Amino acid sequence: MRYFRFVSKRKQKLETNPYGPGLRRLFLNLILIGMLLINGLISQDLYHWFPAPYLTFFLCSLLSMVCLLGDYILVKLSGIQENGNILRAVTDSTTHASVGALVWAVAEGYEFLGEKKKWLNVLFCAFLAASVDLDHFMAAGSLDLKKALHLQHRPPFHITSLIPAVVFLCWIIGYYRPSMKVFSLMFLASWLSHHLRDANHRGLWLAPFGHTPVFPSVVYIFLIVVLSLIVRICYCHLQTNTVHTSIFQIV
Numbered sequence: 583m584r585y586f587r588f589v590s591k592r593k594q595k596l597e598t599n600p601y602g603p604g605l606r607r608l609f610l611n612l613i614l615i616g617m618l619l620i621n622g623l624i625s626q627d628l629y630h631w632f633p634a635p636y637l638t639f640f641l642c643s644l645l646s647m648v649c650l651l652g653d654y655i656l657v658k659l660s661g662i663q664e665n666g667n668i669l670r671a672v673t674d675s676t677t678h679a680s681v682g683a684l685v686w687a688v689a690e691g692y693e694f695l696g697e698k699k700k701w702l703n704v705l706f707c708a709f710l711a712a713s714v715d716l717d718h719f720m721a722a723g724s725l726d727l728k729k730a731l732h733l734q735h736r737p738p739f740h741i742t743s744l745i746p747a748v749v750f751l752c753w754i755i756g757y758y759r760p761s762m763k764v765f766s767l768m769f770l771a772s773w774l775s776h777h778l779r780d781a782n783h784r785g786l787w788l789a790p791f792g793h794t795p796v797f798p799s800v801v802y803i804f805l806i807v808v809l810s811l812i813v814r815i816c817y818c819h820l821q822t823n824t825v826h827t828s829i830f831q832i833v
C-alpha cells in the first residue's frame with residue numbers, strides 16, 4: 583500500500599514536472615559530454631588553467647552560496663509590503679552584481695589578488711551584471727520603480743540570444759582594438775550569469791523561438807559555475823596570445 587502510494591506520488595510529480603524524462607535525459611547527456619570533454623582536456627592543461635585550484639574551488643563555492651543566500655533573502659522579503667519593492671530590487675541587484683564579480687574573479691584566478699587592474703576588472707563585471715536590469719526603467723520610460731517592475735513584456739536586455747551576437751561582434755572588433763576581446767569575455771560572464779539567475783523565475787528568452795522552462799536553483803547555479811570555468815579557460819587562452827588582459831590597460 584505504502585509502495586503504491588509512493589508510485590502514484592512519483593507519477594504525479596512527473597506529470598507536473600516541466601522537466602519530463604526527455605529533458606532530464608538531455609541534461610544528463612550534456613553533463614556527461616561536458617565531463618568527457620573536461621576529462622580529455624584535463625590531462626593537457628589543468629595546471630595551466632587553474633594554478634590555484636583551492637582558490638578556484640573557494641570562489642565557486644562562494645558563488646553558489648551568494649546565489650542561494652540572495653534567493654533566500656528574496657523569499658523572506660516577498661511578504662513585506664512597506665518599501666518591499668525597494669528592498670527586493672536592491673537585494674536582487676546586489677546579488678546579480680556579486681555573482682558577476684565572482685564569475686570574473688574565477689576567470690582572473692589568483693592573479694587578481696595582487697593587481698589593482700584585475701580588481702577593477704572584477705568591479706566592472708559587477709557593474710555590467712547589475713546594469714542588465716536598467717532596461718526595466720528604459721521600457722517603462724520612467725524612473726518609477728513600481729512602473730519598472732510591472733511591465734507587460736520582458737524588456738530587451740533580457741533576450742539571451744542577443745548575447746552571442748554581441749560577444750561575436752566585440753571579439754571581431756578586438757582584432758583592431760585588443761581590449762575589446764577582454765570586454766567580450768566580461769560581457770559574456772556578466773550578462774549570461776544575470777540571465778541564468780533570472781531563468782530561475784522566468785526561463786531564458788531565446789528570441790525568436792520563445793522561452794525555455796524555468797531553471798531549478800541547482801541547474802542555474804551549476805550552469806553559472808560552469809560558465810565561470812569556461813570563461814577562465816578562454817581568458818587564459820587570451821592571456822597567452824595577447825598582452826592586453828584588462829580593459830583598463832589601453833585608454
Ligand SMILES: [Zn+2]
Binds near residue numbers: 715740780
Ligand atoms: Zn534581470
